[in-house]
Amino acid sequence: MLQTALHFSHTLLKEVVQPGNYVVDATMGNGNDTLLLAELVGKTGKVYAFDVQEQALISTHKRLIDNDLEHRVQLIHDGHQHLDDYLGKDQEIHAAIFNLGYLPQSDKQVITLPETTRKALDSCLNHLVRKGRIIIVSYYGHEGGQEELETVSTYCRTLPQKLFNVLTYQFINQQNQPPILFCIEKK
Ligand code: SAM
Structure with missing residues (x-):
């Protein structure tokens, strides 16, 4: 069976994160x-979770x-x-991983926003090693979600091909706006 965007995001992380690595969870939510990241970085790595x-x-x-696993994570x-x-x-x-949107069963007013997401992506790219990956899972069915999706999509599409491999993964025949995944890999 094809993996959901969420499942595929974990596959993409497992392929690159090794014990001792430092990584970012940009949208911690329920953790x-x-x-997953805390397990992957082992005892000597670190997760910054926001x-x-x-x-x-x-x-x-x-x-x-x-x-x-609490010693491996800085909760911010x-x-x-x-x-x-x-x-x-x-x-x-x-x-780094971003799950954009709002936290289910929580305050639907607290959503990720285009400008702050873009700023965080810029910062992550500056810290990213070669062959490192930034994964973005965009939920966009809520008010403001479409605008953020467009910002992220344009951001990813216009990254220079010489420096980055960028892919998108989405189911195109499903109802209820399933999330869309983007992965940026530094060459
Ligand atoms: N990955 C999470 C999980 O495993 O449960 C789900 C994340 S949820 C879709 C989005 C989260 O982003 C919410 O918990 C929300 O509070 C958070 N958020 C919104 N704006 C943020 C910001 N500027 N920086 C960090 N987190 C933010």
């Missing part, structure tokens, strides 16, 4: 991606403790657009 909602940090922290209660305040100038990252 599904944070947990969210603007305190509830995200509380539930992710609990999940990390339950899995004995701030917007991903401020990533450079937390990563040293020369800090390299091997991967």
Whole structure:
């Protein structure tokens, strides 16, 4: 069976993240991606995980403790657009993941936004190693979602081919706007 965008995002991460790597979860939410990344980076790596909602940090922290992974993750209660305040100038990252939209079963007013997403993508690209990947899973069915999708799509499509491989992955015959995945790989 073909993988969902969410499942495929994890496949793309597993292919590049190794023990000892530093990585970013730009939209922690309930910590599904944070947990996977914490497993992949091993004891010597580190995950920087961002969210603007305190509830995200509380539930992710609990999940990390339950899995004995909390020492591998820095939980950051701030917007991903401020990533450079937390990563040293020369800090390299091997991967970053963005799940855009709002957190299900939570405040639907708190959504990721085109401008801040773009700023965070710029920062991630500056820290990304060669062969590293930035993965964006865009949910766009909500108000404002289409605008963000267009921003991300244009951002990805206009990255120079000499420097980056960029792909998109989406189901084109499904109803209810299934998420669209983008992956940026530095050459
Ligand atoms: N990956 C998450 C998970 O495993 O549950 C789901 C993420 S959810 C689709 C989007 C998240 O982005 C929400 O938790 C929301 O609070 C967060 N968010 C919104 N704006 C943000 C920003 N500027 N920086 C970081 N997180 C943000």
